[in-house]
Each structure stands twice: as structure tokens, then as C-alpha cells.
Amino acid sequence: MTHPLLPTAPLGTDGPLVGVQGLGCMGMSEFYGPTDSDEALATLDAALAAGVTLFDTADMYGAGRNEEFIGPFVRANRDKVVLATKFAIERDPADPTKRAIRNDPEYIRTAVEGSLRRLGVDVIDLYYMHRRNPDVPLAESVGAMAELVQAGKVRHLGLSEVTGAELREAHAVHPIAAVQSEWSVFARDVERSAVPAAAELGVAFVPYSPLGRGFLTGAFQDAATLAADDFRRTHPRYTGENAVANGELLTPMRKIAEAHEATLAQVALAWVHQRAEVHGLTVVPIPGTRKRSRLAENTAAATLRLSAEELALLETLAGQVAGDRYADMRNTSVGRE
Ligand SMILES: NC(=O)c1ccc[n+]([C@@H]2O[C@H](COP(=O)([O-])OP(=O)(O)OC[C@H]3O[C@@H](n4cnc5c(N)ncnc54)[C@H](OP(=O)(O)O)[C@@H]3O)[C@@H](O)[C@H]2O)c1
Numbered sequence: 001m002t003h004p005l006l007p008t009a010p011l012g013t014d015g016p017l018v019g020v021q022g023l024g025c026m027g028m029s030e031f032y033g034p035t036d037s038d039e040a041l042a043t044l045d046a047a048l049a050a051g052v053t054l055f056d057t058a059d060m061y062g063a064g065r066n067e068e069f070i071g072p073f074v075r076a077n078r079d080k081v082v083l084a085t086k087f088a089i090e091r092d093p094a095d096p097t098k099r100a101i102r103n104d105p106e107y108i109r110t111a112v113e114g115s116l117r118r119l120g121v122d123v124i125d126l127y128y129m130h131r132r133n134p135d136v137p138l139a140e141s142v143g144a145m146a147e148l149v150q151a152g153k154v155r156h157l158g159l160s161e162v163t164g165a166e167l168r169e170a171h172a173v174h175p176i177a178a179v180q181s182e183w184s185v186f187a188r189d190v191e192r193s194a195v196p197a198a199a200e201l202g203v204a205f206v207p208y209s210p211l212g213r214g215f216l217t218g219a220f221q222d223a224a225t226l227a228a229d230d231f232r233r234t235h236p237r238y239t240g241e242n243a244v245a246n247g248e249l250l251t252p253m254r255k256i257a258e259a260h261e262a263t264l265a266q267v268a269l270a271w272v273h274q275r276a277e278v279h280g281l282t283v284v285p286i287p288g289t290r291k292r293s294r295l296a297e298n299t300a301a302a303t304l305r306l307s308a309e310e311l312a313l314l315e316t317l318a319g320q321v322a323g324d325r326y327a328d329m330r331n332t333s334v335g336r337e
Contacts, residue, residue: 005019005050005051006019006020006021006050006051006052006299006302007019007020007051007302007303008020008051008053009204009276009282009283009284010204010282011054011082011126011156011177011178011204011206011282011284012156012175012176012177012178012202012203012204012282013175013202014156014175014177015126015156015177015178015204016053016082016125016155016156018053018054018082018284019050019051019052019053019054019284020273020283020284020302021052021269021273021284021285021286021287021298021299021301021302022052022053022054022055022056022082022084022206022284022285022286023043023044023047023052023054023055023056023286023287023288023289023295024056024208024286024287024288024289025044025055025056025057025061025066025069025070025288026056026057026058026061026066026288027288027289027290028040028066028069028070028290029061029062029065029066029069030061030062030063030065030066030231031061031230031231031232032213032214032230032231032232032288033226033227033229033230034227035290036290037069039290039291039292040069040290041073042292043289043290043291043292043295044070044073045073046292046295046296047295047299048077048080048081050295050296050299051299052295052299053080053081053082054082054084054126054206054284054286055070055073055074055081055082055083055084056084056085056180056206056208056286057070057083057084057085057086057119058085058086058087058089058128058130059085059086059087059089059111059114059115059118060086060089060090060091060099060130063091063093063096064114064118067085067115067118067119068118068119070119071118071119071120071121072120074119074120074121075119075120075121078121081125082125082126083119083121083124083125083126084124084125084126084127084128084158084178084180084206085115085119085124085126085127085128086127086128086129086130086158086160086180087102087107087108087111087112087115087127087128087129087130088101088102088103088111088129088130088131088132088133089101089102089130089131090102090107101131101132101133101331102133103129103132103133103136103138103140103141104136104140104141105140105141105143105144108141108144108145108148109144109147109148112124112127112148112153112154115127116153122152122153123152123153123154123155124153124154124155125154125155125156126154126155126156126157126158126177126178127145127148127154127156127157127158128157128158128159128160128178128180129141129142129145129158129159129160129162130160130161131160131161131331132159132161132162132166132331132333132336134336138166138169138170138173139169139173142157142170142173142174143173143174145157145174146173146174149174156175156177156178157170157174157175157176157177158176158177158178158179158180158206159176159179159180160179160180160181160208161180161181161182161331161332161333162179162181162194162333163193163194163333163336163337164192164193164194164195164196164197164198165193165197166333166336167179167194167197167198167201167203168197168201171201171203176201176203177203177204178203178204178205178206178284179194179198179203179204179205179206180205180206180207180208180286181194181205181207181208181332181333182207182208182209182325182332183195183205183207183208183210183272183275183285184207184209184210184211184212184216184268184271184272185212185216185253185268185271185272185314185317185318186212186215186216186237186246186249186317186318186321186325187209187212187318187321187325188318189332189333189334189337190205190333190334191279192334192337193333193337194333195275195279195281196279198281199279199280199281202281203281204281204282204283204284205275205281205282205283205284206283206284206285206286207272207275207283207284207285207286208285208286209288209325210268210269210272210285210286210287211265211268211269211287211288212238212268213232213235213238214232215232215237215238215243215246216250216253216264216265216268217263217264217265217268218250218254218264220232220238221243221244221247222238222239222240222243222244223235223238223239223243224239224240224243234326234327235323235324235325235326235327236323236324236326236327237321237322237323237324237325238323241322242322242323245322246321246322246323249317249320249321250264252313252314252317253267253268253314253317255313256306256310256313256314259310260304262301262304263297265287265294265297265298265301266297266298266300266301266304267301267304267306268301269285269287269298269301269302269304270301270302270304270305270306271306271311271314272285273285273301273302274305274306274311
């Protein structure tokens, strides 16, 4: 397959134009095993050269280290990069596994200063609320985020793992440019309420973990074989009997990949890209990789088209997946639906 520059799409009704595939930077600092930093930095440059402009981080990735890691790249390419980061998951410096969800205005005002400092920039292009704490009125949180826009610290607002009702409520306070939630061949709960609401409001959708954290690529069969601190060991669907059963679900994807002389990763990404037409909204997936070879493979998938028959073969897979997408689903959108 060839590797043309990516087409572009708008983030929301007044948001920036971005390459229709972004890059998730999370794994460069935490969660998915050891990283070759030089290769990861080269991957950032290769992404930009391929037409990727949306770069995704969060203050909690590596407890701030991921923002620091991509900061020099962002600053060197400030006019081309659309920088997205997130707040809301507060970590305990003494115990990185401990987390609290903070949506209160005071926390938001402090969090943005930390992100700006670590990234070394004076404005964030897209600032997401990473998780929703239902004890804090949404209008208060989005109101505080809107004040950051007025103060020039943030350009556009986003939400992650929100329900359709929450998106509507937030959008009435201030325009939301994008919703970022998990969406893949194996994870389709967002199609119940968040996706239809986003389509109706003109909000873009940014699917995270579009490769099922690597499982959909065939790169690993059971997360129990990964490094001791690999976060994927905690995901019920990627270990033990569930992983064996879910691995068998990849068979139709393999057949489709063979027919296109493509890889499993490319089929998984092509499926997500084609959701844009199915649901009538902008879809900008952000597959994560730390390797240039995979970056080229993934961006090429943006122009791979699956036929109606092939899409039909994949249609029932998500309903057959064994195990939840998180060990604790309470903080996901579906946990509040
Ligand atoms: N909002 C949220 O709550 C949330 C949650 C999770 C993630 N995210 C964001 O979404 C981004 C993407 O999600 P993700 O990283 O969790 O999962 P993903 O994109 O589904 O998968 C990433 C994994 O797949 C591997 N991979 C990538 N391309 C591959 C290819 N072509 N062939 C084989 N393996 C490949 C990567 O390894 P290598 O790096 O070694 O290539 C990595 O282990 C993150 O980086 C983060 O920015 C957001």
C-alpha cells in the first residue's frame, strides 16, 4: 500500500483542521512496556511528515513525563501541531496506582498551569476532561474550562468517556470540539449514545485504543505474557480464557487483511475510519505507536476501504468479545448509561 499524506477533517464546527488520523503518545512514557526514546522521538517527526497533526497526551501519562517528553517536538513544530492534552485523573506521587477523579474548577485551574509548564507552550489547542466525576456539576466544570478559553490558555474543549446526555449538557455551556472515547472493532458501546449525540451536535469523535491496545494487531495473544508492569494485564479481555476466545474472533479480520494484502492493524483502523460514513460525523482515530514502521503502516490504513460485505463480517464481533474493556467500568461512559 502507498503512504499518501493524510486527508484532513475539522474538529467540531469551529475547531482546527487535522490529519484524519492522529498519534497517541501515551505509550511513549508509560503503560505498554519499555520505550526506545530515540525511536519514539523519530516517530513523532515521521508522523508529522506523513500528515498527522493531532498529537495526544495527558497530564497523567507517566505522571507528567509524557507531556515533558513531547514538549520539545511540539515547540519545534508549534504552527503545525494540534496539541491535545487532558486533566482530571489525579495521581498520588507516593503510589502511582492510586487515582482520584477531579472535575472541580479549582483543580482545573491548577491542572492547566501544570500542563502548560511541562509542555513549555503558552496555549493548548484541545483540552479534554479525561474522566467524569458525577459528584461535580458538569456545568461548573465546563464553565471553568470555558474560562480557560477566554483567558487564551486553551483553544478548544473536549471530553473523554462521556455519555450522549453529558455531551449535550456540556455543549450547551460551551461548544465541544471533540469527544475522545474507546472505539474499535472490539469496543462499540459508544455507538449507543455518545456517537449519535456527537453526530447531531457536529462534534468530532476521536477514538482511542482503535487497535484494542495492540490486541487487534495480533502483536500479543495474552497480556499475562507482557512485562510485569504492563497495564494491559489489568484488562479482563486481554488475559487468560477471555484472551483465547477473543483471539479466535480475529479470524475474519485475517481473511480481510489477506484479501487486501494489508495487516490486521490496517483492517482495524480502516473499520474505525469508515464509521465516519456510517454515523455521519468526523472520526479521527489516534492509534498509539512508538515505532516509525508501525506509524507508516497505520497512516496507510486511512485510505484502505473495506467493502460492505467485509464490514458485515466484522459487524457482530464486538458483541462476542469476552471480558470488559476495563477492570472497573464505573468511570467509563457506559458505566453511567
Ligand atoms: N482518553 C482516554 O481515556 C484514553 C485511554 C487510552 C488511550 N488514550 C489515547 O489513545 C492513544 C491510543 O490508544 P492506545 O495506545 O491505548 O491503544 P492502541 O492505539 O489501540 O494500541 C497501541 C498498541 O498497539 C501497538 N501498535 C501500534 N500500531 C501497531 C501495528 N501497526 N502493529 C502492531 N502493533 C501496533 C503499540 O505498540 P508500539 O508502541 O510498540 O508500536 C501499542 O502497544 C493513546 O496513546 C492515548 O493517547 C486515551
